[in-house]
Amino acid sequence: MPTFGALLKKKKTHSTGSKDTPASPTVAEASSTLPSENPELNRPAGRESSDKAGSAVNANTNTSNNNNSHSIKGTSPDTQMNPAASTNQQSAQGANSSSHHNSHHHHLPHIGSIKSIINPTHGHHGTTQGNADANYAQTSQVQGSKSQARQTKGKYSLEDFSLQRTLGTGSFGRVHLVQSRHNHRFYAIKVLKKAQVVKMKQVEHTNDERRMLQRVKHPFLITLWGTFQDSKNLYMVMDFVEGGELFSLLRKSQRFPNPVAKFYAAEVTLALEYLHSQHIIYRDLKPENLLLDRHGHLKITDFGFAKEVPDITWTLCGTPDYLAPEVVSSKGYNKSVDWWSLGILIFEMLCGFTPFWDSGSPVKIYENILRGKIKFPPYMHPDAVDLLSQLITPDLTKRLGNLHGGPEDVKTHPWFAEVTWDRLLRKDIDAPYVPPVRAGQGDASQFDKYPEESEAYGAQGEDPYYNLFTEF
Numbered sequence: 001m002p003t004f005g006a007l008l009k010k011k012k013t014h015s016t017g018s019k020d021t022p023a024s025p026t027v028a029e030a031s032s033t034l035p036s037e038n039p040e041l042n043r044p045a046g047r048e049s050s051d052k053a054g055s056a057v058n059a060n061t062n063t064s065n066n067n068n069s070h071s072i073k074g075t076s077p078d079t080q081m082n083p084a085a086s087t088n089q090q091s092a093q094g095a096n097s098s099s100h101h102n103s104h105h106h107h108l109p110h111i112g113s114i115k116s117i118i119n120p121t122h123g124h125h126g127t128t129q130g131n132a133d134a135n136y137a138q139t140s141q142v143q144g145s146k147s148q149a150r151q152t153k154g155k156y157s158l159e160d161f162s163l164q165r166t167l168g169t170g171s172f173g174r175v176h177l178v179q180s181r182h183n184h185r186f187y188a189i190k191v192l193k194k195a196q197v198v199k200m201k202q203v204e205h206t207n208d209e210r211r212m213l214q215r216v217k218h219p220f221l222i223t224l225w226g227t228f229q230d231s232k233n234l235y236m237v238m239d240f241v242e243g244g245e246l247f248s249l250l251r252k253s254q255r256f257p258n259p260v261a262k263f264y265a266a267e268v269t270l271a272l273e274y275l276h277s278q279h280i281i282y283r284d285l286k287p288e289n290l291l292l293d294r295h296g297h298l299k300i301t302d303f304g305f306a307k308e309v310p311d312i313t314w315t316l317c318g319t320p321d322y323l324a325p326e327v328v329s330s331k332g333y334n335k336s337v338d339w340w341s342l343g344i345l346i347f348e349m350l351c352g353f354t355p356f357w358d359s360g361s362p363v364k365i366y367e368n369i370l371r372g373k374i375k376f377p378p379y380m381h382p383d384a385v386d387l388l389s390q391l392i393t394p395d396l397t398k399r400l401g402n403l404h405g406g407p408e409d410v411k412t413h414p415w416f417a418e419v420t421w422d423r424l425l426r427k428d429i430d431a432p433y434v435p436p437v438r439a440g441q442g443d444a445s446q447f448d449k450y451p452e453e454s455e456a457y458g459a460q461g462e463d464p465y466y467n468l469f470t471e472f
């Protein structure tokens, strides 16, 4: 078993660049906006893009242990409000972190005292947003892949926001907490340096990220409100997911009790089911990319590797620990890779380390993946062992999720027996851990602190990459 210290570091995303097979024509730019979007601010502006992934989440329902008291009439206290919309003002206190969250701190958060998190009898006080999600859930099943894309291109500009602290950094830039100058709500803006994106051959992935995020709408996926760009950077405006990364919670907890892991795994399963129904493979599942909203529900962030793939693709990308053997050995692959990664995620949540981890060396990890031997610790529930054996299996004809029954096979596995899937989708089940955040205040205390950069955004000037990010 790896030492705990070695595991505190975040896992790096890897990519060989954009070599995917040509995906089917991407969804056309939206012809209509969502009803909640405010058309006020449709500026013909530049574009921005973002790349790579990190982790951020956001959520929108009240649960019985929700301590938020900040509802604005008629809306969820959460986000789901167009940054440009002028609405009732919330207190515009500057965001800011007070208590820095120390990821090396080993105290256990209050997740041990979970009520039966999967038990539907606990639960629920849906807010407006929660109901909106529920409505969505119902209609989405019917509509299948006919979802409407939000209009995101060139929708905002830097002047619409006041920039606050850095929430996280990635390979191409950083993510900032920002406050809308219009509705005074808080958002997260991912800033990507174009030069860095180009240098790392991630132009196609960055454009894909924007396109995929624009398309998706699901309770457990981050919402992208808009994108823009200046001569140096691409910008993506997203919900601010206040509760921090699942990664931090997991490292503090060392490992999750069986029902806690089950709760998070179930929410991820629903998100994967949805993405796959849209013919999108996610390809970068890991706790670093799962954010907790203020109520403790998950939001998957970082669509830097998400791809529309009707059939198969070949790119080597993702994070070594989580790669399926067919990716490592450069065979064509499909959505089955996400089910493999779900297995790795569940393993990591239950054990505190990934099954193929090996002194942090990607090459050794790849060897272990191809060898395919997993040691399940004795404390792992037999149902979990059975599920993981079926997810983390190199044989694509045997991998759960990739069989005839599709995601249903995963959802009906005995390990998930107590999960009431429809209620979970409505966020009608209390999360096992509610992050201690001051809701709606731009409270970034759940995020690590990062040194701020002095270079100002919004530079005018020549843009050598003007033709590469036209969708932003």
Ligand SMILES: Nc1ncnc2c1ncn2[C@@H]1O[C@H](COP(=O)(O)OP(=O)(O)OP(=O)(O)O)[C@@H](O)[C@H]1O
Pocket (backbone or CB within 6 Å): 013, 051, 052, 053, 054, 055, 056, 057, 167, 168, 169, 170, 171, 172, 173, 174, 175, 188, 190, 222, 238, 239, 240, 241, 242, 245, 288, 291, 301, 302, 304, 447
């Ligand atoms: N919507 C959000 N709300 C709150 N925090 C966020 C949000 N999006 C991202 N973050 C924070 O910023 C970090 C970096 O974001 P992200 O992973 O998307 O960037 P990246 O450039 O893709 O990173 P990487 O190179 O690791 O893939 C995340 O780990 C998370 O902590």
